[in-house]
Amino acid sequence: MSTPTLEAPPASLSLRNVGKTYRIDGQDLPVLQRIGLDITRGEFIGIVGASGCGKSTLLRLIAGLDHRFDGEILIEGHPVAGPGVERSLVFQDHRLFPWLSVTDNIALGLDSLALGRHERQARIQEQLELVGLTGFAQAYPHQLSGGMAQRAAIARALVSRPDILLMDEPFGALDSITRAHMQEELLRIWRERRVTVVIVTHDVDEAVFLGDRVAVMEPRPGRLQSVIGVDLPRPRLRTDAAFNQVKQRVLAQLKR
Secondary structure (H helix, E strand, C coil): CCCCCCCCCCEEEEEEEEEEEEEECCEEEEEEEEEEEEEECCCEEEEEECCCCCHHHHHHHHHCCCCCCEEEEEECCEECCCCCCCEEEECCCCCCCCCCCHHHHHHHHHCCCCCCHHHHHHHHHHHHHHCCCHHHCCCCHHHCCHHHHHHHHHHHHHCCCCCEEEEECCCCCCCHHHHHHHHHHHHHHHHHHCCEEEEECCCHHHHHHHCCEEEEEECCCEEEEEEEECCCCCCCCCCCHHHHHHHHHHHHHHHC
C-alpha cells in the first residue's frame, strides 16, 4: 500500500525568473536577475543583502509600483499587473501626512474600498487597538515618538486587510531598544492576523529573529543566492546557541 503524499501549502506569492533592468545614460543596467521564490500563505520571509543588491526594487515590483520587469510575479496564481488591495507596503520612514491625525492617516488605507461610514470607523478602531494607539487617535505625527509613528504606518497598511504585508526596512530609523520592541509588536500582529509578511532588512539578527526563512541576495545584478530555513521555536532568544548558529549561516552566505 503506497504512502499518500502530502500536498505543499499553497503559494501566496510566487516569483518566477524575475529580472529588472534600468536604462541609465544610454546603457542597460541589470538590477535583478532570475529571482525565483515561492512564499506560502501566512509565511514570514526576511530578505537580506548588501546595499545595492536590489532588495527594495524587488519589493516595489511585488507591490505593483513598477510593471516593467522580466519574468512573472503571481499572487494566488494571478499575475501582478499593478497595485492591489491584497498587498500593502510599509516604508522605512512612516510617511504619515503631518496635517492629518493618526485616525485620518489610517483612514487613507481605506480610500480604495467602498465602505460605509460605520464600517470605516470600525476598521480604524480595530487597527488603533491592534497597534496600541487608541489613546493617540487624534494626535498628529509630530506628537508621536518614532516607534508610535511607525505603528500608525503599520495600522494604515493593515486597515484594508491585505493578504500580503511588504516592509522595506521598517525599523531602520529607530533606536535599538525601540527597534527590538517593534519587532516583538510585529510578531504579535502577524500571529493575530496570519498575514503573509515579506520584510527587507540589512539586519541579519532581525531577519533571523522574525523570519520563517531568510532569503540571501547577492549584488550587481541582484540574484537570490540562498534561502535558509529558521527552524527555531517562538519566542526566540537571541542569546541561544541555535539562534546564533542560524545567524552565522546567513552571515557566511553574505560574506561569499
